[in-house]
Amino acid sequence: MTRARFQTFDDPGHRAGSTRIAALRDALAAQGLDGFVVPRADEHQSEYVPPGAERLAWLTGFTGSAGTAVILKDAAALVVDGRYTLQAPAQVDTTVITPLQLAETGVEAWIGTHLGSGQVLGYDPWLHTPDGVARLERAAHKAGATLRAVAANPVDAIWPDRPGQPTGPVVTHPLALAGEAVPEKLARIGASLDKAGCDALVISDPHNLAWTFNLRGADVAHTPLALGYAILPQQGRPTLFLGSPDIAPDLGAALAPLADIRPRSAFEAALDDLARGGPIRLDAATAAIALKVRIEAAGGTVETGPDPITALKAVKNTAEIAGTRAAHLRDGVAVVHFLAWLDGHAAGGLTEIAAVEALEDFRAQGGLLRDVSFPTISGSGPNGAIVHYRVSHETDRTIRPGELFLVDSGAQYLDGTTDITRTVAIGTPTDTMRDRFTRVLQGHIAIARSVFPKGTTGAQIDGFARAPLWEAGLDFDHGTGHGVGAFLSVHEGPQRIAKTGTVPLEVGMILSNEPGYYRAGEYGIRLENLVLVEPRAIPGGERSMLGFETLTLAPFDRRLIALDLLRSAERAWIDAYHARVRDTLGPHLDGPTRAWLLDATRPLA
Incomplete structure (x- = not known):
């Protein structure tokens, strides 16, 4: 294994600052623009984007997976x-740039108060959805300004040596793991389109492209995607438009009876032909406004709404669930090896990067590993309080006694996707640390034990x-859980456990369960397992009820549990979960690691 394939430690464009912002302002002035919106996005609204789409990181130095910069003549946010x-x-x-919290000041609010009357704000129509552009238009109108689409992104013009489009191999995802053949999937999608009254669907989400056609790619880090589009007409053959010419022969042969494969360069002309038919569904979440403009300019009718594939993909079939369970067994073995190793090495000057490298090595030893599912969050002490901290050579620090160490990591195995967070005491924790850890654990247990009627949304159980x-008097500022794919995205919609989680949970959905607590400048605590929605029979019950099966297998740090805070049912859950971890993983461990696990999972006193 080459470590660089899994984890990189240097941030692109760190503290890019005034030089690049000044160059962008010059480029804007040359186009008659007074400002420009730079989202962290590619043309598919992907979470992980190819290097050439990392415009926000290159321009500002910010490497998070979500954010938007607005650069004006005399201000930037x-x-x-x-x-x-x-x-x-x-x-x-x-x-040069003012960081703002979305909850306090949104992009549109800032534009409305900083953009001048008569000014022109530019945007790249391939990086914004129609709904997003509508919000920008309202903000510009409020300021008495104008919003204008650009033909070419001005950031690209000032970015020397900008990486080109990826062309990774596109391969078949085996039917034994996918669990459903492409014709059956196409039939279900077609039925959804018919119900919605649409003549065609444009697939703009590469995750949905991968799921529908049982393919996987290598165009972006951490998610096995082939970047591209597809057109699915109600009548006739689908067409895939892929950026990579490297299509595995067996995939080409499998799809030949079902669909045409064409280069990405042919996509926009195909939209013109598509416009001659009836209503065309564009995905509200991922379709760029450039698609809508192109179709309507050719005389077509666009209906913007949810891509029906997203909901179909969220409910895992029996093969996907079996693969996910197998992946979690493999991952649990790796994580327990790491936790045992950490206990023996943390006091010896271990660094955050060294911890990441060790964990990734343990995962690689288990087989079927294709990538990590996101950059590992390896945060000691104050770095653990940064919710999506990404260790770099500049920020790397030694893990010290008396601190908490938070490690949030996951893997992409050929048969499933994992995501787990554990917080570990290095040395002796304080009473406050133990109190906060236990409260987070209690919240985690409350989700794991929850039973709820069919139709319940994530928002209803987030509390x-x-x-x-x-x-x-405490809280955390992120959702409690996100959806997870099957050898696809570790962050998959539409399901989520959050204040904004409006989608009903269904049997077969996989989500994370990850409450947390963060004391800025001192430490962070997060405890995460993945859970599977399953039917739950209640003797004498009158409603169809659901609950969760916990998929993740790894112990919680007993040294951080304040026993006096736990209720009897919570103690029983922890002991039962630890017994399951011990019994399931023990046979797959070497002697010393098995002994460590026996101690780590012994019943609470």
């Missing part, structure tokens, strides 16, 4: 959500995870 409250000001030159913290 970077708007981020609660995950990046600490990271953003640490990475950007705050003498379960927060209640123990609320009792102490």
Whole structure:
């Protein structure tokens, strides 16, 4: 294994600052623009984007997975959500760019108060959805200004040696792991389109492209995607438009009876032909406004709404669930090896980067590993309080006694995707650390034990995870859980456990369960397992009920549990979970690691 394939430690464009911002302002002036919106996005609204789409990171130095910069003549702002409250000001030159919290000042609000009357604000129509552009238009109108699409992104013009488009191999995802053949998937999608009254669907989300056609790619880090599009007509053959010419022969042969494969360069002309038919569904979440403009200019009718594939993909079939369980067994073995190793090495001057490298080595030893599912969060002490901290050679620090160490990591195995967070005491924790850890654990247990009627949304159970913290006047500023794919994205919609989680949870959905607590400048605590929604029979019950099966297998740090805070049912859950971890993983461990696990999972006193 080459470590660089999995984890990079240097941030691109760190503290890019005044030089690049000044160059962009010059480029804007040459185009008659007074400002420009720079989202962290590619043309598919992907979470992980190819290097050439990392415009926000190159321009500002901010490397988070979500954020938007607005660059005006005399002011610039970077708007981020609660995950990046600490990271953003640490990475950007705050003498040039003002970091703002989304919850306090949104992009549109800032534009409305800083853009001048009569000015022109530019945007790249390939990087914004129609809904997003509508919000920008309202903000510009409020300021008495004009919003204008650009033909070429001005950031690209000032970015020397900008990476080109990726052309990774596109391969077949085996039917034994996918669990459903392409014709059956196409039939289900077609039925959804018919119900919606649409004549065709444009697939703009590469995750949906991969799921529909049982393919996987290598165009971006951490998610096995082939970047491209597809057109699915109600009648006739689908067409895939892929950026990579490296298509595995078996994939080409498998798709030949079902669909045409054409280069990405043919896509826009195909939209013109598509416009001659009836209503065309564009995905509201991922379709760029450039697609809508192109189709309507050719005389077509666009209906913007949810891509039906997203909901179909979220409910895992039996093969996907079996693969996910196998991946979690493999991952649990790796994580337990790491935790045992950490206990023996943390006092010896171990660094955050060394911990990442060790964990990735343990994962690689288990087989079927294709990548990590996101850059490992390896945060000791104050770095653990940065919710989406990304260790670099500049920020790397030694793990010290008396601190907490938070490690949030995951893997992409050929048969499933994992995501786990554990917080570990290095040396003796304080009483306050133990109190906060236990409250987070209680919230985690509340989600794991929850039973709820069919039709319940993630928003309706999100408060379960927060209640123990609320009792102490505490909270956390991220969602409690996100959806997870099957050898696809580690962050998959539409399901989520959060205040904004409006989608009903269904049997077969996989989500994370990860409440947390963060004391800025001191430490962070997060405890995460993945869970599977399953039916739950209640004797004498009158409603169809659901609950969660916990998929992740690794112990919680007993040294951080304040036993006096636990209720009897919570103690019983921890002991039962630890017994399951011990019994499931023990046979796959070497002697010393098995002995460590026996001690780590012994019943609570």
